[in-house]
Amino acid sequence: MEKLKITYYGHSTFMVESADVKVLFDPFISGNPSLTKDFNLDEIHPDYILVTHAHDDHIGDLLSIAEASKAMVIGTWEMHVWLNKKGITNTHPMNIGGTRLFDNLQVHMFQAMHTSSFSDGSDGGSAVGFVIEMGAYRFYYAGDTGLFSDMKLIPELMPVDFAFLPIGGNFTMNATYAVKAAKFIQCDQIIAMHFDTFGYIVIDHQSVKDEFKQAGIHLLIPEHGYSYQLPLK
Ligand code: NI
């Protein structure tokens, strides 16, 4: 089976690559105070950038990478309008519940329980998550969110092979609720995000690993600059 390659740039920033498409999620690299690797933004060439919401720790490098890579940026209507005002015009607006096929990439925009305002005060619309189909895989990228029971719709409507879930707490779910989320989405292959970047979201790695292990769920806590091959097991 074809493998996916997943590269971690810290916080919630991941590149997911299949043989024919590269998708970057929530680019926030140069402003990350906890990065343990130097990344050259010019070497990041996604075909698509998917953005979950307007907070700085998700769009910090969005304008520069979008401009340099000419990648299509997919986000809410409000994200699209804001980007267009900033001169980024290769954008595609969606909204919650929408699904669309972009060549080899199927994008479902899903709800998230979070807020979304730009630091300049502009309205970012709703915060969202995504269910993505690329290559032979379907996966969930939750974005910033608390636990919500409608996650149970995911296995019913579009079962996923693996999922990116926030585990840092304070602004999002913590690990305990992420275990619950994994059960809601009926997925035992989880990649952790949104942890350790700032003091508010520092986690105890061992206790997080233990919690997932006890629940029988495989958890990958990714390391900055490392690439992983999916499937995890
Ligand atoms: Ni946020």
Ligand code: MN
């Ligand atoms: Mn965040």
